[in-house]
Ligand SMILES: [Zn+2]
């Protein structure tokens with residue numbers, strides 16, 4: 418992966434900055450509520466963490482660090498809870514919450530609420546696609562997490578490369594070119610590369626790193642990447658939230674043959690697709 | 705392998721007439737190998753009594769393994785008197801706390817401050833060496849080898865498997881076996897259960913076939929009803945563990961501070977009657993009692 422081409426920030430600096438990156442306002446608020454209530458349920462804590470890409474990233478980063486030398490990488494928050502204990506996960510979430518909240522009015526003009534809805538619906542669709550393909554239940558959460566984190570690079574850009582990212586967003590909208598192409602031009606790296614670079618640095622599961630890296634690739638290989646590709650396009654086509662990129666890409670041959678149909682057909686065959694959006698919305702707007 | 709309980713009490717020391725038999729000191733286990741290597745599991749207040757028995761004229765080499773940094777497991781550390789004499793070698797082992805990102809050195813750094821203790825760490829005569837352990841990675845201490853496994857508790861807690869002289873022991877530290885946070889009719893139930901089952905299998909493998917399994921058995925089933933999620937096990941969960949691990953002898957420890965000698969005797973008798981045909985022996989851990997394996 419090539420480094421971000423900017424004289425003022427190198428990759429290590431970016432990684433250090435992300436440590437201090439706050440999470441989304443609603444989950445921060447709910448974590449603070451839940452951790453001040455001795456009777457709060459573990460389920461709710463898991464639910465909040467799983468609905469916030471920043472919290473999820475930070476917890477997976479700790480649990481996958483070499484200090485816990487796990488035989489198998491942990492992609493799911495549920496498994497992290499069982500492995501390291503509910504209280505530790507709760508305290509980790511609280512320490513993320515104590516950093517503050519992500520500013521919804523970033524200088525890049527990037528709508529973080531719409532972004533979150535896009536990420537969450539992509540996650541839910543990706544998981545459903547895995548179930549549809551007969552992936553074992555315990556592995557389906559890997560698909561959810563891939564959907565949740567695939568665009569993580571964009572929040573990082575909005576937070577730390579705001580000027581350049583704003584240009585990329587504008588160019589993509591004005592010229593109807595895919596955002597990742599414009600990012601490469603304006604930032605020297607696109608969000609899938611940035612996300613993959615971070616995920617790799619944090620020792621995430623290689624399949625997850627690859628899925629983030631190749632979610633815009635013209636010929637995605639692994640099942641995880643293929644489902645993610647499809648989920649991302651479905652979420653965009655349905656206009657569930659917005660990730661700063663309006664271009665919907667057709668399924669590449671591998672994705673097409675995996676589902677035995679193209680994007681539009683897949684959407685049409687899916688009866689309760691819009692309920693995924695309302696479920697995701699209820700997570701973000703707090704219940 | 706010689707094993708002596710130096711502290712068997714949970715939470716807070718409980719000296720007094722009602723705890724004379726089982727003892728009132730908090731968690732500490734002394735292990736001696738055939739060549740007299742000294743391995744200590746946890747540094748509750750029981751470690752002070754252990755220190756009193758060491759010959760002050762001889763240089764001491766001690767390997768102290770901390771399961772977790774709750775007070776009742778580290779409080780005796782500043783009172784382990786060999787740290788005040790030059791020429792001793794004290795090695796302290798433990799995990800990296802996921803929340804603070806700090807290693808086991810923190811438990812001395814925090815305790816040895818003027819507000820809490822009259823001596824600072826820098827003033828100690830003996831050099832302490834700290835070792836951060838990785839779960840599943842075996843380390844050697846003298847002729848013993850020790851392997852940590854993460855066990856569920858409100859802070860990072862290592863259970864330790866100790867092997868020496870062809871014998872083995874496993875101590876859980878404080879441990880509440882994980883349970884499903886979802887109801888059977890909730891969609892996440894099955895997936896969560898698969899993670900729980902995988903973790904329980906990992907724990908059973910870590911304890912497999914030990915001569916001595918020493919388990920946090922703080923609660924009765926009745927008490928546990930109102931203490932779920934507090935991070936401690938029950939007599940029943942200990943029995944299940946011993947059966948799954950195929951242990952030869954099970955020790956119940958981390959006795960509740962309010963538990964009197966009389967109550968422990970009564971509970972023990974009841975447990976013995978209920979489990980007379982169990983394929984392993986059971987014992988209540990008792991301060992000062994030594995076992996040889
Ligand atoms: Zn304890």
Ligand SMILES: [Zn+2]
Pocket residue numbers: 772774857878935
């Ligand atoms: Zn404890």
